[in-house]
Each structure stands twice: as C-alpha cells, then as structure tokens.
Amino acid sequence: MKQAFHITQDSFRYLFKKYYQPLCAFARQFVSVRDVCEDTVQDAFASLWDVRGGFKEEKAVKYYLYNSVRNKCLNVIRHNKVKEKHLNELALPTVDEGVIEEGVFAPIYKALLDLSPQECKVMLGVMHGHTNQDIADDLGVSINTVKTLRQRAYKTLREKLKGIQWLLLILFG
Amino acid sequence: MAAKTDNETIIELINKQINGELTSEEQVVLEDWLKNPANQMLYDRLTDKRLILKKRFEYDEYNVDKAWQKVNKRISPKLNIRRWISYAAAIILPLALFYVVYQLSEVPQSNTSPMAESIQPGQRKAVLVLSDGQQVELSAADTTIQTHAINIQIDSLGAHYEGGAGNNEQRYNTIQTSRGMEYSLKLADGTKVWLNSESSLRYPENFTGNTREVYASGEVYLEVTKNKEKPFYVHFNDKRIKVLGTEFNVRAYPDETEDLVTLVEGSVALSAANDEVVLKPNEQATCRANKAIKVNTVNTTLYTAWKEGRFVYRDAPLEQIVNDLARWYDVEIFYQNKGMKQERFSLNTNRRANIQLILEALELTETVQFKVSGRNIVIQSVN
Numbered sequence: 001m002k003q004a005f006h007i008t009q010d011s012f013r014y015l016f017k018k019y020y021q022p023l024c025a026f027a028r029q030f031v032s033v034r035d036v037c038e039d040t041v042q043d044a045f046a047s048l049w050d051v052r053g054g055f056k057e058e059k060a061v062k063y064y065l066y067n068s069v070r071n072k073c074l075n076v077i078r079h080n081k082v083k084e085k086h087l088n089e090l091a092l093p094t095v096d097e098g099v100i101e102e103g104v105f106a107p108i109y110k111a112l113l114d115l116s117p118q119e120c121k122v123m124l125g126v127m128h129g130h131t132n133q134d135i136a137d138d139l140g141v142s143i144n145t146v147k148t149l150r151q152r153a154y155k156t157l158r159e160k161l162k163g164i165q166w167l168l169l170i171l172f173g
Numbered sequence: 174m175a176a177k178t179d180n181e182t183i184i185e186l187i188n189k190q191i192n193g194e195l196t197s198e199e200q201v202v203l204e205d206w207l208k209n210p211a212n213q214m215l216y217d218r219l220t221d222k223r224l225i226l227k228k229r230f231e232y233d234e235y236n237v238d239k240a241w242q243k244v245n246k247r248i249s250p251k252l253n254i255r256r257w258i259s260y261a262a263a264i265i266l267p268l269a270l271f272y273v274v275y276q277l278s279e280v281p282q283s284n285t286s287p288m289a290e291s292i293q294p295g296q297r298k299a300v301l302v303l304s305d306g307q308q309v310e311l312s313a314a315d316t317t318i319q320t321h322a323i324n325i326q327i328d329s330l331g332a333h334y335e336g337g338a339g340n341n342e343q344r345y346n347t348i349q350t351s352r353g354m355e356y357s358l359k360l361a362d363g364t365k366v367w368l369n370s371e372s373s374l375r376y377p378e379n380f381t382g383n384t385r386e387v388y389a390s391g392e393v394y395l396e397v398t399k400n401k402e403k404p405f406y407v408h409f410n411d412k413r414i415k416v417l418g419t420e421f422n423v424r425a426y427p428d429e430t431e432d433l434v435t436l437v438e439g440s441v442a443l444s445a446a447n448d449e450v451v452l453k454p455n456e457q458a459t460c461r462a463n464k465a466i467k468v469n470t471v472n473t474t475l476y477t478a479w480k481e482g483r484f485v486y487r488d489a490p491l492e493q494i495v496n497d498l499a500r501w502y503d504v505e506i507f508y509q510n511k512g513m514k515q516e517r518f519s520l521n522t523n524r525r526a527n528i529q530l531i532l533e534a535l536e537l538t539e540t541v542q543f544k545v546s547g548r549n550i551v552i553q554s555v556n
Contacts, residue, residue: 012248016241024235025228034234042244049248050390050427051375053408054345056304059181063306064347070308071300075351079503079548095306096180097215103184104191104219105228112229124226 005061007052015061016045022102023069029093030073040076044068062102066095111157119153122146178206180306187219292548294525295370295501299356301325301332304344304378311348311356323361323378332358334378343381349373350391353503355479360387363398364405367480370500371426392424394480397439412460415442421452422477429496432460435476479524484531486520491541494518495552502528503548510554516540 005011020041027037044065055061074092093101112120118139125135132150136143186203189195195203207213218224301309301318309318311327318325326333332348350356350368357367361379368374372391385405397405399418407414409425410432419439425432434443436452443450443458448466450458457471478485479497486494492514499506501524508514518538522531532543532550544551 013241013245016244017237020237020240021232021235025231028231038235038240042240042247045244046247046427047373047390050410050425051347051373051388051408053388054375054377054386056343056345060304060306060345064302067300067302067306067308067347068349071349071351095308097211099180099306100183100187100215101219103181104187105225107188108191108225109229109232112226117230117233120226120229 005055005057007048007055007061012045012049012052015048015058015065019062019065019102020045022098022106023065026066026093026098026101027069027073030070031076036076037073040072041069043072062099063095066098070095070098114156115153116149119149119156122149123153126150178202187216191220292502292504292528292545293353294528295353295355295503297329297331297356298350298354299368300349300351302347302349304346331356334359334361343377343379345375345377347373347375351503352500355501362400362403365396367394369393369479370503389423389425391426392422392479394420394422394477396420410460412443412445415444416440422473422480424476426496430461433476434458434460435471435473437473437477482524484520484522484524486518488517488519490514491516491518491535491552494520494535495550498528498531499550504528505549507549507551509551513541513552513554 007015023041023044024034024037027040028034031037031040047068048061048065055064070093077092115123118141121139122135125138130138132143132146136146139146182202183206186195186199186206189199190203207216297312299311301311303309303318311332315326315328318327324335326335348356348358348366348368350370350372352370354370355368357365359365360376362385364385366374366376369392372393373389374393375388377386380403383403385400385403387405387407389407389409393407395407395416397416397419401418405416405418407416407423409423412425412432414421414423414434416439419441420437421439421441422435422437423432424435434441434452435457436454438454440454441452443452443460443466445460445466450466450468452458452468455470455473457469457473457476459467459469461467472487475485475487475489484494484497495506498504518535518540520531520534522534529545532545535541536543539555542553542555544553
C-alpha cells in the first residue's frame with residue numbers, strides 16, 4: 001500500500017557505502033580531528049539501525065543521517081570548547097548545506113574516481129598554474145610522465161564525463 | 174522572504190549550471206536563491222574547481238570498508254561473551270556485599286562545591302526533526318510550529334501535537350535528546366511520551382492507517398491512549414511491543430547489554446526474534462541477545478523514577494547508576510578498578526541535585542571513591 005524505504009541488512013549497507021564519505025566530510029567542517037569525525041558518523045549509522053523503521057524514502061533517511069551527524073558534532077564541540085567562540089552555530093554548516101554539497105559533489109566525485117591519484121595531482125597542479133616541470137618535480141616523475149598523465153586524464157574524462165565540460169577546459173588550459 | 178526552494182531543485186540547478194545546461198527560467202530561480210549571501214558562499218565553494226579536487230582526496234581519507242566492518246560488528250547481535258559474563262556475574266553476586274546508602278529523601282540542591290561547578294544536571298531540551306528534514310531546537314519557550322498538516326504547540330510542559338484531519342499521508346517526525354537532556358510530548362492521539370537522555374522517538378505527525386507505529390531508542394516512558402481499533406506498536410532494536418492502552422517504560426540503550434520493558438498499567442505483548450511474552454502490570458521483561466526473554470515482577474518505581482525527576486535505586490549495580498548519571502549530567506566515566514562495576518548501592522535523590530552531592534552520598538558507604546576532573550569522573554575502590 002504505502003511506499004516505504006525499508007532498512008534491511010542490504011539497504012543499510014547500501015546507505016553506508018553511499019553516504020559514509022560525504023557524511024565524514026560534512027562532520028569535518030565541525031570537528032577537525034578525522035578519527036572523531038569517523039566515530040561520529042559511525043555512531044549515527046548505528047543509531048539509524050536502532051530506529052530503522054518508518055522511513056518513506058531514501059531521501060528521508062539521508063536527512064535523518066545528516067541531522068544526526070550534525071547534532072553529534074555540535075555536542076562534541078560543546079564538550080570540548082575552550083572558548084565560547086566555537087559555539088557560534090551560525091558559522092557552522094546546516095543540514096541543508098550538507099545535503100546540497102553531497103548532491104552536487106557526488107556525481108563529480110564518482111567521475112573523478114576514474115582518474116588515478118596521480119592524474120588528479122597533475123590536474124591540481126595545472127589548475128594552480130604550475131608548469132609541467134614544477135609538477136614533475138612535485139610528483140617525483142619526469143616531464144614526459146606528466147604529459148602522459150595529462151593526456152590520459154583528458155581522455156578518461158572525455159569518455160566518462162559527458163556533461164562536465166569545465167573539467168575539460170581545465171585540462172586544455 | 175521567498176519560499177524556501179527545495180534542496181533537490183537547487184542541486185539540479187547547480188549541476189546544470191556546471192554543465193552549461195541551464196535554461197533562462199532556471200537561471201532566474203538560481204539567481205534568486207543566490208541572493209542570500211550564505212547561499213552564494215556555498216555556491217562559490219561548490220564550484221571552486223580546486224576545492225573539488227581537494228575533496229576527492231579528502232574522501233579517500235575515509236576508509237569506507239574498514240568503517241563498515243566496525244559498524245557491522247556493532248549492529249550484529251553479540252555472541253558468546255555475553256553468556257560468559259552472565260555466568261561470572263551469577264557467581265560474583267552472592268559473594269558481593271550489599272551496601273545500603275541511607276535513604277536520602279532530599280539531597281540539598283545548592284551548588285556549593287567548586288569542583289563540580291561545570292557539571293550541571295540535565296535540562297528539558299530536545300531536537301525535533303520534521304518530515305522535511307528541518308530541525309527545531311525545543312526548550313521551554315512557548316511557540317507553535319506549523320507543518321503541512323498539523324500544529325505543534327511547544328511550552329514548558331513539552332510538545333503537543335494537535336491532530337489534523339483527513340490527510341492520508343503519514344509524515345514521520347523524530348524527537349532526539351542528547352546527554353544532559355530530557356523531554357516530554359503528546360502525540361496526535363493523546364499518547365504521552367517522556368524521553369530520558371540520549372534517546373529518540375520516531376513517530377507520525379498524525380495517526381492515519383490501521384495501526385499506530387513508533388520507533389524508539391534509549392529510554393522512553395509511554396502512556397498510550399486506549400484505542401482498540403488501532404493497536405499501538407513500539408519498535409526498538411529488532412523487537413516490537415504491541416499495546417492497546419497502557420503505561421510502560423522501555424529502556425533500550427545501544428551501549429547496554431539488555432533491553433528492559435517495564436509495565437506499570439494495562440497490558441503489552443512483546444515480540445523479539447524468537448520469543449514472545451505478554452506482560453501484566455508490575456512485570457518487567459529483560460531482553461538479551463540470543464537469549465529467551467526473562468519476565469520478573471519488579472517494583473516499577475525503580476524503573477520509572479527518572480520520569481518523576483528522581484534517581485531511585487535499590488541494590489543496583491554501580492555500573493547502572495553511574496551510566497545513568499553520565500547520561501544525565503553529560504560526563505565521562507572511567508573505572509580504575511573494573512570490579513567496582515558490580516558493587517551494589519541504593520539511592521534515592523532528586524535528579525536536579527548537584528552531582529557532587531550524589532557522589533558524596535555514594536562515597537559514604539566507604540566502598541567507592543570518585544575523583545572528578547572537569548567532565549571526567551574516575552571510579553576507584555577504597556583500599
């Protein structure tokens with residue numbers, strides 16, 4: 001009758017794989033220590049497992065997780081604050097911002113995964129306006145390697161990312 | 174102020190903008206959204222190519238597979254170690270000495286101790302998450318929240334849902350408390366709910382449909398409105414309580430080895446994976462992983478005192494008392510001597526008391542010592 005998103009072992013795993021990294025990145029905007037962020041997100045998922053009924057759709061679960069992580073992070077900050085400064089919660093991201101960031105960034109990240117870390121580093125170098133020599137020195141490889149990596153990256157992106165044209169512009173540039 | 178544009182729409186527009194696919198009408202909507210400087214800042218961040226590449230590396234720092242292993246272990250029912258502990262406990266208990274703290278009918282509430290000044294008892298607070306994801310911080314201030322179908326009145330007694338008619342959609346809200354918080358609310362059917370610290374309840378704004386279903390975690394006390402036509406179900410962990418009209422307490426904290434359901438009045442049927450019991454008033458069901466549900470007759474006051482603003486324990490293990498204190502006062506506990514966990518104490522105090530006074534009362538038994546440093550409490554034996 002009513003559509004519902006049932007959280008089972010399988011769907012829970014799916015949610016975890018999909019949202020773990022974005023949620024950690026979201027938490028990192030509150031707390032700078034990586035381990036604490038990861039623990040917080042893991043706690044949020046564990047809580048989700050406890051109250052796992054009644055979600056209409058995946059979107060509702062996503063909001064639940066973002067809210068849960070945000071609350072836990074605020075708690076961490078309140079706990080550890082030395083000065084009141086940190087508690088200006090207006091300066092900290094809202095759930096809406098986290099959700100928007102995840103929505104915009106997810107397809108891009110997925111596409112970028114097709115680039116090797118080296119190719120990514122080359123692109124970063126290009127965008128910073130470094131010369132091929134600079135990049136080569138930075139990565140500890142030869143200039144030719146850098147040129148090859150650039151070409152490969154361009155080829156991958158052109159094949160895999162039809163829409164993200166500005167990435168191609170960078171590579172051209 | 175223009176109506177808030179849907180997050181999903183914004184995501185779509187930004188993605189189209191990046192790909193150069195934005196129509197002129199869509200352009201207008203996006204520009205309107207960007208008028209808000211906070212949104213503009215977010216947009217600049219999301220379209221900063223350098224930041225995006227950096228994000229890729231940041232994501233790699235978070236090892237999903239390793240984290241999954243950890244979480245998977247946490248949520249799976251725990252196995253044999255529990256059994257071993259229960260046998261060990263059975264041996265230790267008869268040998269343990271039972272200490273009884275003299276009944277403190279009222280612990281004075283003045284905060285005289287400088288050490289415990291930063292530690293405050295819990296407050297009436299919670300976070301309400303609406304069905305659209307919006308969150309609202311709830312405290313005692315009088316306000317009304319309006320959602321699509323319903324009005325939610327907030328005042329010093331809690332939140333009251335005024336039932337909206339007709340709307341067939343079941344929208345779920347969640348109330349959450351952290352450490353140091355408690356809250357109470359009244360659902361659309363008149364059911365009253367009390368939440369202790371670190372607890373949450375997911376429930377529909379409006380009870381349409383043939384059943385009333387809510388989902389709980391932590392510790393909640395419910396006074397369910399009688400309705401024979403619409404049985405009330407409380408889900409916690411992978412268990413379920415069926416209720417027709419009754420008052421009972423559910424204690425299901427993720428970090429505790431047992432879940433407790435205590436029935437004050439009425440009748441409930443509790444189903445777990447392989448087991449089902451029906452409780453009568455003053456009975457308590459204890460659920461442990463991989464074990465049959467145990468039913469005992471108990472003094473329900475001990476398990477519902479928190480709702481009346483008191484800590485009441487009779488021969489309770491220190492671990493239980495201290496865990497409740499930790500959640501309510503939002504402190505961290507460390508055991509210098511793990512054997513202390515099973516020492517038994519009795520206590521009867523007001524929850525709003527200065528924690529120092531409660532610790533001192535326990536220390537009067539000359540069995541235990543507490544060292545307080547900031548928000549940390551170290552438990553030592555007296556030797």
